Amino acid sequence: MSLEIDFAGLKLKNPTVLASGVLGTSAALMKRVFEEGGAGAITMKSIGPEERAGHANPSVLELEHGLLNAVGLPSPGYKNMEEEWNELEERKFPLIASIYGASVEEFVEVSKFVAEKKPDAIEVNISCPNTQEHGQIFGVNETASAEVVSSVKKEIGKIPLIAKLTPQAPNIAAIASACEKAEANAICAINTVAGMAIDIDARKPILCNKFGGISGPAIKPVGIKCVYQIFKAVKIPILGMGGISSGRDAIEYIQAGATAVGIGSGVYYQGIGVFEKVCREMKEWIKENEVKSLEEIRGCAHG
Numbered sequence: 001m002s003l004e005i006d007f008a009g010l011k012l013k014n015p016t017v018l019a020s021g022v023l024g025t026s027a028a029l030m031k032r033v034f035e036e037g038g039a040g041a042i043t044m045k046s047i048g049p050e051e052r053a054g055h056a057n058p059s060v061l062e063l064e065h066g067l068l069n070a071v072g073l074p075s076p077g078y079k080n081m082e083e084e085w086n087e088l089e090e091r092k093f094p095l096i097a098s099i100y101g102a103s104v105e106e107f108v109e110v111s112k113f114v115a116e117k118k119p120d121a122i123e124v125n126i127s128c129p130n131t132q133e134h135g136q137i138f139g140v141n142e143t144a145s146a147e148v149v150s151s152v153k154k155e156i157g158k159i160p161l162i163a164k165l166t167p168q169a170p171n172i173a174a175i176a177s178a179c180e181k182a183e184a185n186a187i188c189a190i191n192t193v194a195g196m197a198i199d200i201d202a203r204k205p206i207l208c209n210k211f212g213g214i215s216g217p218a219i220k221p222v223g224i225k226c227v228y229q230i231f232k233a234v235k236i237p238i239l240g241m242g243g244i245s246s247g248r249d250a251i252e253y254i255q256a257g258a259t260a261v262g263i264g265s266g267v268y269y270q271g272i273g274v275f276e277k278v279c280r281e282m283k284e285w286i287k288e289n290e291v292k293s294l295e296e297i298r299g300c301a302h303g
């Protein structure tokens, strides 16, 4: 059975998507993840209005069941990526650009520029927990999330808009619904979960930034719950992510209601071959269970 899907108008050879931030922004690397790794689409590292160094090291830490990171949205800034955009013009893979800003105006400024580069979709990162001034403030509030989405949508026109949400929102389904009303074309859930680790011998927080975002296997149950709740609340498709590294993980997200599945930390643990492995394992499960299409199992856990 083919794993091809339509996600918010994007034709993907399979439902696996490189999550934003894990592999930087090099055009050559993105091409490799698609061609050699087998990903169905590629999300770029979030792009901001200005050049930003991110947080000092240590900024990524391996925990027992996941990663804790506070890379702090390092970005060359949209104006300093000309070479990369030129290389991406010739691409043969579906490209999702991810953007962030500290205000609605900044989101609009970045989206205007990025839309001219014609990515296949634009993901609006209203959910990063690692910087005080960016992201989180929007994603926990329905009105603020909707304002970012509708303002960016006005700028980018027909380009599909994906709103990336945070599990820190008290009611993520309500945020998703507000984004849908503001004309988002899809929802991405989830970004990392806020966390912290302390070096008890040094008696100090380990991350330079003190707090970070947890990703990987530890957050899969959080992601599954969020996707399940969002699926009930909206009609637009969901890109589910958080702790996916096997075909069974991907099927679990699809049964919760996801149309496509993102992989971030899984690349850190298993390399870019993780996409092909997840697809192979999904096909095996589908065959064993005599499933005819992904549509048949999408949201089936809702009964």
Ligand SMILES: Cc1cc2nc3c(=O)[nH]c(=O)nc-3n(C[C@H](O)[C@H](O)[C@H](O)COP(=O)(O)O)c2cc1C
Residues within 6 Å of the ligand: 019, 020, 021, 022, 045, 046, 060, 067, 069, 071, 073, 098, 125, 128, 164, 190, 191, 192, 214, 215, 216, 217, 219, 241, 242, 243, 244, 262, 263, 264, 265, 266
């Ligand atoms: C090192 C690192 C950097 C990240 N940077 C971004 C980013 O720039 N923008 C964004 O929207 N999400 C970012 N994320 C979050 C991931 O895209 C993803 O939502 C999260 O890690 C959960 O998926 P996973 O468990 O498969 O990693 C980052 C995650 C990690 C681990």
